[in-house]
Amino acid sequence: GIQVEQSPPDLILQEGANSTLRCNFSDSVNNLQWFHQNPWGQLINLFYIPSGTKQNGRLSATTVATERYSLLYISSSQTTDSGVYFCAVMPGTYKYIFGTGTRLKVLA
């Protein structure tokens, strides 16, 4: 089956720093989403981005489907950005496969 790898696995930042999270997948996909799991366990939609670039405030994402990767950019990080970031891909239809996640901690 498809492999979805995220890097780095762990990241510690000072408030105000920028970061780039990467998601590599081993096969072509039809859909791709980024999620943030906050410290209370809630999974929050960040981006639905099967291809191209999107921006939402301090966050932006780029997916290059032909090269099988996606990037999530966080600028001017805040302590509320802490948590785990997941990418999820849909290789065929009907089921999303989640990556291993990047655990982010932002220090005040």
Place this chain on the structure above:
Amino acid sequence: DSGVTQTPKHLITATGQRVTLRCSPRSGDLSVYWYQQSLDQGLQFLIQYYNGEERAKGNILERFSAQQFPDLHSELNLSSLELGDSALYFCASSPSRDRVSGEKLFFGSGTQLSVL
């Protein structure tokens, strides 16, 4: 608030017992997905239903079953529970209506199951 409702939020039970987790999708969404999140396995896809029919199956144990009812709510039944079934169980829904929105997932807040 995603609009997906899961109940109960917490469930504590004993080995060998059976429990039912309930999920109400967002208004208008036709698909329901179930995921299991444990510390050592990450987020694992269990099963997906579309408009009452099973459409995809993942790593779901034979002791587990699910269904989606005519009003589109879904239930996940876990039986003969073992210690290793302790996990956070998520339900998600998606519109599944057109190619523009695709299969964008919206997650509920999860049910934390503890098997003692």
